[in-house]
Amino acid sequence: MLKLLASNRFSRYIKTIFLLWDVILLSTSYVLSCYLRDNNLSCLNSKDDQTVFLLAILVWIVLVFSKDAYKIIRIEKIYKTLSRTIKLVLIHLGAVALIIMILNFDHVSRLRLFYFYILFFFLVILFRVIFLKVLKHARSQGYNYRNVIVIGANEMGKRIHQVLHNELSFGYKVLGVFSTTPNPIVIPGVPNLGELSDIESYLEANTVDEMFIAIDYKGTDQIPDLIQLCERYMVRLKIIPNFQKYTKMRRVSIDFYENIPVLMLSKEPQEFVGNRLIKKIFDLLFSSFVILFIFSWLFPILIVLVKLSSKGPAFFKQKRSGENNEPFTCLKFRTMRVNALSDELQSQKGDPRITKIGALMRKTNLDELPQFFNVFMGQMSVVGPRPHMLKHTEQYSELINNYLVRHFVKPGITGWAQVKGYRGETKELIDMKNRVEYDIWYIENWTFLLDIKIIWMTVTNMLQGEENAN
Numbered sequence: 001m002l003k004l005l006a007s008n009r010f011s012r013y014i015k016t017i018f019l020l021w022d023v024i025l026l027s028t029s030y031v032l033s034c035y036l037r038d039n040n041l042s043c044l045n046s047k048d049d050q051t052v053f054l055l056a057i058l059v060w061i062v063l064v065f066s067k068d069a070y071k072i073i074r075i076e077k078i079y080k081t082l083s084r085t086i087k088l089v090l091i092h093l094g095a096v097a098l099i100i101m102i103l104n105f106d107h108v109s110r111l112r113l114f115y116f117y118i119l120f121f122f123l124v125i126l127f128r129v130i131f132l133k134v135l136k137h138a139r140s141q142g143y144n145y146r147n148v149i150v151i152g153a154n155e156m157g158k159r160i161h162q163v164l165h166n167e168l169s170f171g172y173k174v175l176g177v178f179s180t181t182p183n184p185i186v187i188p189g190v191p192n193l194g195e196l197s198d199i200e201s202y203l204e205a206n207t208v209d210e211m212f213i214a215i216d217y218k219g220t221d222q223i224p225d226l227i228q229l230c231e232r233y234m235v236r237l238k239i240i241p242n243f244q245k246y247t248k249m250r251r252v253s254i255d256f257y258e259n260i261p262v263l264m265l266s267k268e269p270q271e272f273v274g275n276r277l278i279k280k281i282f283d284l285l286f287s288s289f290v291i292l293f294i295f296s297w298l299f300p301i302l303i304v305l306v307k308l309s310s311k312g313p314a315f316f317k318q319k320r321s322g323e324n325n326e327p328f329t330c331l332k333f334r335t336m337r338v339n340a341l342s343d344e345l346q347s348q349k350g351d352p353r354i355t356k357i358g359a360l361m362r363k364t365n366l367d368e369l370p371q372f373f374n375v376f377m378g379q380m381s382v383v384g385p386r387p388h389m390l391k392h393t394e395q396y397s398e399l400i401n402n403y404l405v406r407h408f409v410k411p412g413i414t415g416w417a418q419v420k421g422y423r424g425e426t427k428e429l430i431d432m433k434n435r436v437e438y439d440i441w442y443i444e445n446w447t448f449l450l451d452i453k454i455i456w457m458t459v460t461n462m463l464q465g466e467e468n469a470n
Contacts, residue, residue: 025123033116048105059095078132150177152214153184203233210236269446287375309355312338320387323410328379331370365462371413383451384412385439406439416442419457
């Protein structure tokens with residue numbers, strides 16, 4: 001198997017191999033569904049069933065080629081490939097059901113079709129997972145790789161090398177980098193192969209499959225010559241636009257206005273109504289559950305402990321920045337002695353204002369529990385960027401580019417930055433920059449399953465105790 005994967009020619013035949021294997025899986029599922037329904041294979045003799053079986057194969061062939069379902073992208077995550085496959089099976093189910101209705105095949109067992117799609121779905125997904133795992137493993141072991149060179153010994157060239165080097169399953173081998181400026185940076189582990197004038201001689205003497213161009217906009221005049229070189233030596237060209245010089249947003253899309261390509265910052269997932277509805281329903285259900293079944297017995301205990309720790313109210317209310325940078329009143333259990341600096345001075349490690357009970361509540365995140373009322377009222381979400389004090393929002397928005405991007409969505413009780421360790425005191429500006437980076441990544445890559453993962457990681461951290469809690 002690995003010898004087959006070792007050859008780049010394998011990619012040429014992948015669609016044919018996949019199609020033949022899918023037809024085998026579809027046929028196997030259909031035969032097994034007959035046996036499960038009738039304990040025999042008599043249904044295979046029915047003309048109606050034979051017609052449905054042949055049409056099912058034909059519909060699948062049409063779908064996989066019209067939807068480019070066998071597209072295997074080296075950098076694509078497995079779940080995206082599986083997501084395309086699941087959608088394809090569902091479309092196939094709808095098409096076959098419609099055919100049965102139009103042809104009025106009343107004798108075709110609906111229960112047998114149910115068995116068929118359960119089996120087919122399971123076998124197709126299982127095959128995809130096994131195949132992709134084996135393929136990624138083979139690439140990580142040095143098989144089925146592509147030789148690449150990077151044009152640009154700069155920060156962008158360094159970043160693309162780190163990505164390709166750290167994720168061996170992508171199957172890229174960086175042969176080296178060519179510098180385009182008088183003062184190239186040193187990329188650890190990557191030989192500098194020379195300057196632009198040396199590229200052609202290198203292509204003549206070595207096998208190169210792809211070229212990544214990481215040139216700054218000032219050097220774009222050099223790109224036409226590089227394109228000609230790639231065409232001459234049959235090297236696939238990939239240009240890395242340095243739009244992140246202007247924004248930290250990573251999701252982009254390209255649209256064409258007739259023949260003019262336009263690069264656009266893509267909408268974040270939560271801009272779509274369906275995704276917002278899913279998140280809203282989950283927030284309401286989750287916060288309602290916590291309020292009804294946890295607050296009813298835990299709140300009285302925590303209120304008494306806070307009251308005994310020091311004089312003052314049990315709850316701490318503070319104006320914080322919410323969605324669209326609109327201020328809202330954020331609720332917490334009071335963990336400090338009442339002081340005049342609570343809205344201005346950030347808590348620090350060993351802060352004398354924090355009570356003993358308050359320190360324990362901060363370490364276990366119990367002080368954040370009242371924010372489930374904020375979630376229930378629609379001011380916050382269970383998961384999202386943590387809300388900051390109004391003063392901090394004003395301060396950091398001046399110091400950090402794209403800081404306000406984190407306010408495109410509702411703030412959360414917990415977030416991606418927090419479970420990755422970026423919580424508590426921000427001693428250096430870089431601490432807040434890293435937190436903002438994680439928040440923006442979350443906004444751009446949101447899925448419902450990601451929220452569940454963050455909640456699980458938060459609960460785990462609570463049980464272990466937060467190291468960075470102040």
